[in-house]
Amino acid sequence: MKPLSISSLAVLGAISRSVRYGFDIMDATSLPSGTVYPVLGRLERDGYVRSKWESQTIAQREKRPPRRYYEITASGARALAESAEHYRTLGARLGIPDRRSAAK
Numbered sequence: 001m002k003p004l005s006i007s008s009l010a011v012l013g014a015i016s017r018s019v020r021y022g023f024d025i026m027d028a029t030s031l032p033s034g035t036v037y038p039v040l041g042r043l044e045r046d047g048y049v050r051s052k053w054e055s056q057t058i059a060q061r062e063k064r065p066p067r068r069y070y071e072i073t074a075s076g077a078r079a080l081a082e083s084a085e086h087y088r089t090l091g092a093r094l095g096i097p098d099r100r101s102a103a104k
Helices: 006-016 022-029 033-045 056-061 074-093
Strands: 049-053 068-072
Touching: 006 022, 006 033, 006 068, 006 074, 022 033, 033 049, 033 068, 068 074
Parallel strands: none
Antiparallel strands: 049 068
């Protein structure tokens, strides 16, 4: 498997931590909408996330447009883990310390 791009990794990581819709994903990743929404489309096309629209009734009650909620799939969780490991390994090869081990 080819590793995910850094932006795809960030978006998928946010979704895996229960950040579920576009604006929250943008807040969690600090990525602009012009990056987040194309990434979400590719992740869904590749089967790494699935989405569904919330009920119009809920959105109307909260006086806002309906939200599209995203959920990571099993293949998305595998891609996230494999890509994260790829970048950790790459960092080690480049002499960049792993923040997790540096914090111990």
